[in-house]
Amino acid sequence: MIEMCDKIAHKYEFQITNVQITNVQMYKFFIALRYLKKKKSSYIAVAAVALSVMTYIIVISVMSGFDRELRTRIRGTLAHVVIMKIGGLYAFDNYKEVMEVVKGVEHVKACAPFVEGPALARVRGNREFAYFRGIDPVQEAKVGDFASYIGKFGKKPEDLLKVHGETNAPSIFGGTELLRLAPGDTVKNPESFIPAGEKITLVTVKGWDKISVKAFVIEGMFQSGMYDFDKTSVYIPLEAAQELVGASNAVTGISLQLDDYRHGPQVRENLQKQLGPGYFVQTWEDLRKTFLRAVTLERRVMAVILFFFLLVAAFCIMAILRMIVFIVAKDIGILKALGATQTGISSIFLFKGFSIGFIGAAIGVGFGLLIVAQVNWFEGQLYHITGWRPFPPEVYYFEKIPTEVNPWSIAIIAGVAIFLSTLASVYPAVKAARLDPVEILRYE
Secondary structure, eight states: OHHHHHHHHHHTTOOOOSSOGGGOTTHHHHHHHHHHHHOTHHHHHHHHHHHHHHHHHHHHHHHHHHHHHHHHHHHHHSOSEEEEETTOTTOBTTHHHHHHHHHTSTTEEEEEEEEEEEEEEEETTEEEEEEEEEEOHHHHHHHSSHHHHHHTTTOOGGGGGOEETTTTEEEEEEETTTTBOSSOOTTTOGGGBOOTTOEEEEEEEETTTEEEEEEEEEEEEEOOSOHHHHHHEEEEEHHHHHHHHTOTTOBSEEEEEESOGGGHHHHHHHHHHHHOTTEEEEEHHHHTHHHHHHHHHHHHHHHHHHHHHHHHHHHHHHHHHHHHHHHTHHHHHHHHHTTOOHHHHHHHHHHHHHHHHHHHHHHHHHHHHHHHHTHHHHHHHHHHHHSOOSSOHHHHOOSSOOOOOOHHHHHHHHHHHHHHHHHHTHHHHHHHHTOOHHHHHTTO
16 A cells, blocks of 8 residues: 555655645645646647637627728718707708707707608719718718718818809719729729719609709719728718708708717707607617617627637536546545545646636637737738638728737637636546545455
């Protein structure tokens, strides 16, 4: 028995003295770490946790970045709050009076009227479906991103008010995709777009039973970064839009810019009470509620799917630890014969499961953050080698892949990984603790 004790003492690198092993509380940690180092199967478990955490962080960071950019670009095409009147598309005939009321509301920074509606656009003989938006360009620049959309091409909001030729044809700004002739960049390949000075004819309904036709001259183009908006939208002067639809003293609605969008719901409720039930007051999130819900749902579904990656890693840990219990059954029997308790034996495997989760989570977080920080470099290398881009800029309008790292999300992901790893070690730990040393050592 003494010889056997010497062997196990030498194996686990601590010496047996007259002090019972049950009083040496650190033995379980030494043994757990030794198993972690010596058993190559433990490396597989660590790698499984690391890959799961790394994938989770990369996907969530990229999706959060896309969500942020999409919200920013949708918000750019809309104002913080929009007021419309119930009764028809062009029924807002007292908009000037309402604007005076709106200017006195707390947190309202600026407001601008607009007229919008569907039209058929004729461009170089081609017919395209389009939405026109009649605006006061100076006021519109204060409530939205109109100035930045045209500023990319050296234009100013006041340029929309220019008239052309002997007929004093009004100006029009068309979306880059509406004016596109061939593939190419707006800056490097200007020949791929219809140039300024050419005509666009808009055809729409005037009243209920008349067709209205009006010619415009292209003053320039705009780019919002939203493909659908750039493909189907045009900006025209407010007066020209009112003439086009036959509503000289009416608009579709009023756009509001707030000093801080966090006050949006409060301003909406206050205006709705002041204006009464004949008006419709909505924030930009209300106007795009369905789309934003779809984006949020997609993120949640992806988070659930990635959570199963962590579960797979946890089952991998459980299987590996259960196998190790069989392999080291003789060692467990010797430890029990020397006085180790069931709690001490189970602690060895619980600590090993915790160690696997902690080390794997740390490695996963490190590599995940590294890849997120260099994701555009990796995409560039992939494009250089294969000619394929996972996020083509002509589709997404992102010069680079947007990412957003949320420290709280990373902490939660790492914490869940460690918790699942520890939880997965409970079953092997219980099985190891219940082993009978007499049965194990009987045939040794």
